[in-house]
Amino acid sequence: MQNSHTTPLLRNDLKEFLIRLGKIFSNISILALLLCFSGILSFAATAFILLIGFVVIILSIGTIFIIVPNYFDILMSTSQVSAKISAFFLENFYIFASIAIVGAVLSLILLLLDKRNKHIARIVISSVVIAIVIIAIIVVATEVI
């Protein structure tokens, strides 16, 4: 019997496992990317809390201090907690960024091994993660933000 085909349909156990690992690394890289931006997001959240707090003061023409006597302390302590969270994420930015890049690269390599099933969505997501993290590293390293 002569066979003239190129795409294998048989999947061995190890390949199945490697593809699973690829999906795991892809999931990890997505979370690491979110953690990368949590610093910036929580920084924005701190600013947002303060903005809302001051808007409430202006709109209530200061009567908020009569209704809630320790309003200013509450506002400041809330923004301080938020700022601490923001500082934690910003300090560990490079750790999360490296996890995201390593995870995405490993995921790409492992998923591209699968000749039978094309994991287009995950491959695109991993590529996007790599691109975004590289841009973010350049932005943070050059201290644009």
Add this chain to the structure above:
Amino acid sequence: MNSVKLKLVGINSKLIPNIFIDDQYVKCKKNEFGSYETDFQTEKDEIKIAFSRELELKSKLWWLYAILSFIVSVFGIFNPPYDRKCISMDCSFIVKLKDVNNINIKFNSLSSSGRAVEVETETSFEEIKNEYTVDKIAKRRWIILLIARILAWIGIAILLGWLIANQIG
């Protein structure tokens, strides 16, 4: 020399069959319409075509792969779920060959029972088996993994609680 053109329709990411002709594994090529095709020549007057479906939990080292996946995925948090239905495919046909044979195989949607494929051909054939079944071994292993994961999570929660209590105390 008899020529056989085998066309497979209905294959998707959840249903990727292994194809064997006379117990020999056959590689296929995907065409532009998303179906798989294979052409071959043989001197034989009849051939046996068989299809099977590989289940991740049927592999010999399933327990090792499961443990490694569990660890790498941070205690299963990032681990994609295993196929819960554990449906296997058992299909085999004896096809009596002419000079030119066009055989179209349409795969039915996965189900716990029922016919797995529909065969369309002008060539005469005999159906030996054609069914979807729930693989009991894979299903049992899936349940074992589920219980192991729950127990591991309970263990981790207890350990974390103990560590936190020690830190506070």
